Every structure is written in C-alpha cells, then in structure tokens.
Amino acid sequence: DQQVKQNSPSLSVQEGRISILNCDYTNSMFDYFLWYKKYPAEGPTFLISISSIKDKNEDGRFTVFLNKSAKHLSLHIVPSQPGDSAVYFCAATTSGTYKYIFGTGTRLKVLA
C-alpha cells in the first residue's frame, strides 16, 4: 500500500509560467514533508520542507503548501525555468522516526 502518491508521472510547463506538482498521502501520523529534485545520473537534492504545524513554506521561487485535512501537499515553482526540468519526489515522515516514505516522482519538463 503506497502511503505517498504522486499521481502525475509527468508535467510540461512553459518557461516563465507556474509549475504545480502534487502529492497525496494516507498516513495521518506524517508530520514532516519534503520535496527533492533529481537530475539524471545524480542523487536526489533536497529542495524544501514543511512541518505539519504550518500550511505554507517559501524559499525563493519554490513554495510548498500543505492541506492536512485533504492530506495533500503541493510544490509551486514560479517562474519556472528550463533548469528546473528534473524529477521531483515528495517524501513524508513522522517525528521520532528516521523513515522517509517517498512518492514515485513527477518528471517536470520546462519548455523554453
């Protein structure tokens, strides 16, 4: 049973527009969420995180939104740039554990 789901395997966006990547989870015990970006032949790179006590966290062009009632989080990239083209993974974990549960990833392609 997949506790973290990224239902869109791929997404294409024009340069300069907003990219919205979505992630759903089923375990209400999760209280910390992260987004990672992965380029080919590289390991995942940490992008941004959010604790369940917040509903929004911003870092430059990247904003993560958390909707606990819907068990849904999203990553917004504004404006999107060609260098943002990568696979994006969301991950979730519970305080006091070391276990991250990852989604299967969404491949973002930003078109110039």
Next chain:
Amino acid sequence: ETGVTQTPRHLVMGMTNKKSLKCEQHLGHNAMYWYKQSAKKPLELMFVYSLEERVENNSVPSRFSPECPNSSHLFLHLHTLQPEDSALYLCASSRTQGWPDTQYFGPGTRLTVL
C-alpha cells in the same frame, strides 16, 4: 570534497560475485542510510545507522550486508545477488536520527546483476 560521495558509480556483476559499495559523507552527520531505487518504484529504505550502530534493517535479504566502521563511512557488501537486485543504490546522511531531519543523498551506484 563536500557532501555525500559514492563509489563506484556503475557496477556490473555476476550472480556469484562479491562486491562492495562505498559511501562517504563530509557533512559531519551521524546517521547514514542505504536506499534502493528500482525502475518505476519509490525509493525504499534498506538500512539505517546512527552513531555507527544499525538501527534499522528493513526486511532486506541477507545477500546485502551493511557495514559502518565510523560515522563518515558506510559500505554495502553484496554477495550472490539476483538479477532483480539490479537498481540504483543511494546513500544518504543526516545530522541526527530521530527528529525529522533532512537527509542528503549521494549520486548513487547503478548496479546491474547479470
């Protein structure tokens, strides 16, 4: 050198071979992790070490044997693997095990078992 490094980056081995994957972190962290990423599947946690002590073995077959000689180095010893073990093996480290703490990943070793 900074961050998390892994060697080799690519490895092809037969089912009867013995090989080892190496991970080194230069971040001063005290927890290290092995993950497996198979095609079309999420990253799967295999092992966790905290302060050189194994704290998690996530139902991994015994043909995978981890070793953590110190907080900066982590090995994954491989023996009599199966073709279905072909995958990307990722090492990660974090400052502390327990409280949600960001894990930082190495580039991975692409393993092919013939």
